[in-house]
Amino acid sequence: MAEETLKRTPLYDEHEKAGARLVPFAGWEMPVQYEGVKAEHEAVRNHAGLFDVSHMGEVVFRGPDAERAVQRLVTRDVGRLETGQAGYAAVCYENGGTVDDVLVYKTPDDFLVVVNAANREKDVAHFREHTEDLDVEVVDESDDWALLALQGPQAVSILGNFTDADLAGLKYYRYVVGEVDGFYAVISRTGYTGEDGFELYVRPDGAAPLWRRLVEAGATPAGLGARDTLRLEAGMCLYGNELDAETTPLEAGIGFAVHLDKEQEFVGQEALRREKEEGLRKKLVGFKVEGRGIARHDHPVAVGGETVGTVTSGTQSPTLGEAIGLALVSPGVQDSFDVVIRDRPVEARAVPLPFYKRKKK
Amino acid sequence: MSVPGDLQYTKSHEWVRVEGDVATVGITDHAQDELGDVVFVEMPEQGATLAAGDSFGAVESVKAVSDLYAPVGGEVVEVNGALEDSPEKINEDPYGEGWILKLRTSDEADLLSAADYEKLLEEES
Numbered sequence: 001m002a003e004e005t006l007k008r009t010p011l012y013d014e015h016e017k018a019g020a021r022l023v024p025f026a027g028w029e030m031p032v033q034y035e036g037v038k039a040e041h042e043a044v045r046n047h048a049g050l051f052d053v054s055h056m057g058e059v060v061f062r063g064p065d066a067e068r069a070v071q072r073l074v075t076r077d078v079g080r081l082e083t084g085q086a087g088y089a090a091v092c093y094e095n096g097g098t099v100d101d102v103l104v105y106k107t108p109d110d111f112l113v114v115v116n117a118a119n120r121e122k123d124v125a126h127f128r129e130h131t132e133d134l135d136v137e138v139v140d141e142s143d144d145w146a147l148l149a150l151q152g153p154q155a156v157s158i159l160g161n162f163t164d165a166d167l168a169g170l171k172y173y174r175y176v177v178g179e180v181d182g183f184y185a186v187i188s189r190t191g192y193t194g195e196d197g198f199e200l201y202v203r204p205d206g207a208a209p210l211w212r213r214l215v216e217a218g219a220t221p222a223g224l225g226a227r228d229t230l231r232l233e234a235g236m237c238l239y240g241n242e243l244d245a246e247t248t249p250l251e252a253g254i255g256f257a258v259h260l261d262k263e264q265e266f267v268g269q270e271a272l273r274r275e276k277e278e279g280l281r282k283k284l285v286g287f288k289v290e291g292r293g294i295a296r297h298d299h300p301v302a303v304g305g306e307t308v309g310t311v312t313s314g315t316q317s318p319t320l321g322e323a324i325g326l327a328l329v330s331p332g333v334q335d336s337f338d339v340v341i342r343d344r345p346v347e348a349r350a351v352p353l354p355f356y357k358r359k360k361k
Numbered sequence: 362m363s364v365p366g367d368l369q370y371t372k373s374h375e376w377v378r379v380e381g382d383v384a385t386v387g388i389t390d391h392a393q394d395e396l397g398d399v400v401f402v403e404m405p406e407q408g409a410t411l412a413a414g415d416s417f418g419a420v421e422s423v424k425a426v427s428d429l430y431a432p433v434g435g436e437v438v439e440v441n442g443a444l445e446d447s448p449e450k451i452n453e454d455p456y457g458e459g460w461i462l463k464l465r466t467s468d469e470a471d472l473l474s475a476a477d478y479e480k481l482l483e484e485e486s
Binding site for chain 1: 397398400401403419421422423424426445
């Protein structure tokens with residue numbers, strides 16, 4: 001990996017100018033922080049933060065069988081999506097393990113599936129392999145799109161300066177196609193922070209001018225570090241942490257995105273049905289560390305000295321000021337267990353998810 | 362990055378101030394900058410005995426964990442309890458209020474001078 005040339009988003013120069021710390025992430029050179037993770041985290045919770053997430057992949061399903069293809073590939077019943085609507089879903093292997101978690105957009109003629117950067121090639125191969133018999137074109141349009149995420153309570157007022165689109169009337173998980181500061185944009189009321197906000201899909205040449213305008217208007221550049229603490233507080237899964245080929249979406253607690261009753265069979269449906277009937281092999285729990293220490297990804301979870309699971313994500317929550325985490329544990333594990341931090345068992349307590357929920361207006 | 366000339370350093374980015382047989386240890390300005398906002402410091406118990414190179418704890422930022430290594434061998438005579446409530450002192454004042462522990466040294470240490478440490482930082486960047 002080290003020798004491989006890292007890809008750069010159209011916003012690379014903006015990050016450099018802003019003094020970002022750039023790190024390799026999923027084959028990309030991405031900003032992990034600018035001023036500092038805590039300050040950026042707080043900016044998103046209290047005002048507005050701006051993220052470059054152009055590394056995400058955009059895969060379009062085009063053709064007469066587009067809907068059949070997407071139905072076959074994802075756990076959500078995308079037949080229920082209206083044009084202008086997006087839905088969160090998992091992509092599974094036949095055995096129920098997770099290929100990726102994705103956002104599916106229903107467009108007038110096609111479906112757009114937004115995938116994790118690290119999984120892009122694997123996903124496209126999986127998509128094509130399972131739809132060979134259908135009249136559908138699976139087009140990887142990732143290089144044609146930049147993606148900016150404007151997140152926080154002031155996202156509406158900031159973005160409103162630059163677009164005629166009816167932002168106030170745009171519901172969560174809906175999108176409109178329009179212009180932002182004169183640039184063609186898909187304006188999607190979605191995000192990965194637990195705050196109100198938008199994800200803006202723009203052409204690569206529009207990314208940098210738009211970035212500068214949004215920053216001038218008061219958005220704080222925020223990096224992948226803050227993105228991770230924000231999504232963790234919001235109890236959202238990260239592929240590679242909570243979700244992977246060995247973990248089903250039911251186990252990872254995203255059963256709300258799995259429509260086991262949908263008419264058209266999807267890859268993995270049988271395995272997930274069986275798991276639901278027979279009981280989960282493991283379950284995702286949110287926890288707070290009661291003792292001193294911060295649990296991290298891959299730390300063991302133990303009860304009475306016996307390992308019963310693994311921490312999938314953990315951090316010091318900037319909002320709560322406490323060490324929080326997610327763990328995949330045996331189904332029988334009760335609300336009290338230890339997380340083993342550098343060989344030291346530290347008491348932890350299961351708590352309901354999410355850790356943080358914004359106040360609805 | 363500040364590298365005070367009166368301190369000695371390790372390749373793992375700790376600093377050491379030797380006064381008589383007591384060595385005060387912390388992490389360097391460079392180390393705290395690399396880590397970002399420090400949110401937790403794990404320290405050994407007072408009275409613990411460390412050999413040079415032993416991992417004695419960790420400094421954690423929101424995003425990363427950095428192990429701490431004893432620059433010299435010795436007995437832990439004091440730990441900076443203020444860091445339990447105010448770990449950010451490591452960011453704000455790494456060579457002062459952000460000190461981590463004091464060791465009563467039992468052996469000669471093999472440490473870098475400020476000039477050598479600056480050279481190391483240049484090579485790493």
